[in-house]
Amino acid sequence: MHSEASDRQVLENDLRQAIDKGELWVAYQPIVRAAGEEVCGFEALVRWSHPARGPISPDKFIPLAEECGLIARISTWVLDTALEEAARWPEQVRIAVNLSPIQFNDPGIVETVANALAKSGVRAARLELEITEGVFLAEGETTDETFANLKKLGVRLALDDFGTGYSSLGYLKKAPFDKIKIDQSFVRGAASSTSRNSAIIRAIVTLAESLKMDTCAEGVETHDDLDLIRELGCSQVQGYIFGRPVRGEEAREQAGRSTAVPDGYQSSREPRHRLMRRAIASIGGQTREVRMRNISAMGALVECADPVAPGTQITMDIVGAGPATGTVRWAQSGKFGIQFTDAFDLSRLAPKKEIGNKVQMLRPWYVDQKQAS
Ligand code: C2E
Ligand code: CA
Ligand code: CA
Numbered sequence: 001m002h003s004e005a006s007d008r009q010v011l012e013n014d015l016r017q018a019i020d021k022g023e024l025w026v027a028y029q030p031i032v033r034a035a036g037e038e039v040c041g042f043e044a045l046v047r048w049s050h051p052a053r054g055p056i057s058p059d060k061f062i063p064l065a066e067e068c069g070l071i072a073r074i075s076t077w078v079l080d081t082a083l084e085e086a087a088r089w090p091e092q093v094r095i096a097v098n099l100s101p102i103q104f105n106d107p108g109i110v111e112t113v114a115n116a117l118a119k120s121g122v123r124a125a126r127l128e129l130e131i132t133e134g135v136f137l138a139e140g141e142t143t144d145e146t147f148a149n150l151k152k153l154g155v156r157l158a159l160d161d162f163g164t165g166y167s168s169l170g171y172l173k174k175a176p177f178d179k180i181k182i183d184q185s186f187v188r189g190a191a192s193s194t195s196r197n198s199a200i201i202r203a204i205v206t207l208a209e210s211l212k213m214d215t216c217a218e219g220v221e222t223h224d225d226l227d228l229i230r231e232l233g234c235s236q237v238q239g240y241i242f243g244r245p246v247r248g249e250e251a252r253e254q255a256g257r258s259t260a261v262p263d264g265y266q267s268s269r270e271p272r273h274r275l276m277r278r279a280i281a282s283i284g285g286q287t288r289e290v291r292m293r294n295i296s297a298m299g300a301l302v303e304c305a306d307p308v309a310p311g312t313q314i315t316m317d318i319v320g321a322g323p324a325t326g327t328v329r330w331a332q333s334g335k336f337g338i339q340f341t342d343a344f345d346l347s348r349l350a351p352k353k354e355i356g357n358k359v360q361m362l363r364p365w366y367v368d369q370k371q372a373s
Pocket of ligand 1: 044046057059100160161220241
C-alpha cells in the first residue's frame, strides 16, 4: 500500500509539471458521416508521453487529474489546443472535446468555453462538448443553468458512452443534447449472428431520431459492423475503420480530403487457419465426403459437391481429429460455412509423433498463422 501511495504521489507530481514540460499533446480521431463518408469532425483525445514510463492512458491520468485538482488546468489547455487546431480546418468540420463531470460542474466552465472560442475565432456551432451520464450523478445546483448557458453560447452537446451508465431516460428529456454517442461495447461485434446488440442500437437510433438528435456509433472496426451500423440508421461513425487518433498535422490532411476510406477486417470473427483435410459428414441423415478449407474455434469453411441448405445440422468426423457438430450458416457454389455448436479445440488437429512410448503433440503451422483467407 505504501509503495502504491508513493507511486501515485510521484505520478501526481509528474502530471503537475507535464503541461509546462510539453509532455501532453492532443490526438484527433475522425468522425465520419455514415451515408456519404465525409469527415464531419474530429474528437480531441488527450495524450501523455511520460519521459520515463512512456505513454500513459487518459483513462488513468484523467481520474488522477480530477482527484488532485489539476483537471481544470488540463481541460482548459486541451480546449485551447483543440480549438486552435480546428481553426485551420474547413468550416464544416467540427471539433469534439471531452468534459469530465467535475469540469462540467465547475462554476467557471461557461466562461472557460467562451474564452477559448473567442481566442481561436472558431464558430461556437463547430464545437461539440462530450459529456457522460456521470454529469447527472454529480449533479449540482448549477447543472441545469450550465446546460442552458452553454446552449446560449451556441455550442453543441453530445451524450458520450451512452448505455454504459445508469441510462435514465429522464435526462434525455431534460438536457438539450444534439447527439448521442453509442458506446463501443454495443457496437463492436454487433454484426455477429448471436449478438443482441443490433436490437439495442436500433432502439437507441429510434429514440434519438424522435428527439431530433444525431447518433454516432463508436468503436467501429470491421466492414460487417459498418454495414450494420448504416443499416440501423446511425448518422455518424467513429472507429479504427476510418482512422485511429492521430497528431494534428495528419488530422489537418484528413480534414482537407472530401471523404474517408474505410479500412479494416471484414468481420470480427475468430482468426481462421487454412487447412486441407477430409471429413465424413452426416448431412440430413446422408453420409457425404467433404473437404475442410479453413477452421477456427467457432466454425469452418467446407467444400461439398452436394447442395446444403442453411440451417442444416451437421456432424462431421474430421480425419485425425474426430467429431465436430454445428449448423450451416451459409452455402454457395459448392462451399458452406458451418458454425460449431461447441468451441472446437484447435490442438485436436495437431499431428502426433511417437517419442519412445509417449505420444507427443506437435504444434501445427496453422495454429501460429494469424489470419488466412
Ligand atoms: P472516449 O471519450 O469514449 O473516447 C473514445 C476512446 O475509444 C478513445 O480512447 C479512442 O482512442 C478509442 N477508440 C476509438 N475508436 C476505437 C476503435 O475502433 N477500437 C478501439 N478499440 N478503440 C477505439 P482513449 O484516447 O484512450 O481515451 C479514453 C478515454 O479517456 C476517453 O473515452 C475519454 O473518456 C477520456 N479522455 C480522453 N481525452 C480526454 C480529455 O481531453 N478530457 C477528458 N475529460 N477525458 C478525456
Ligand atoms: Ca468521448
Ligand atoms: Ca465514448
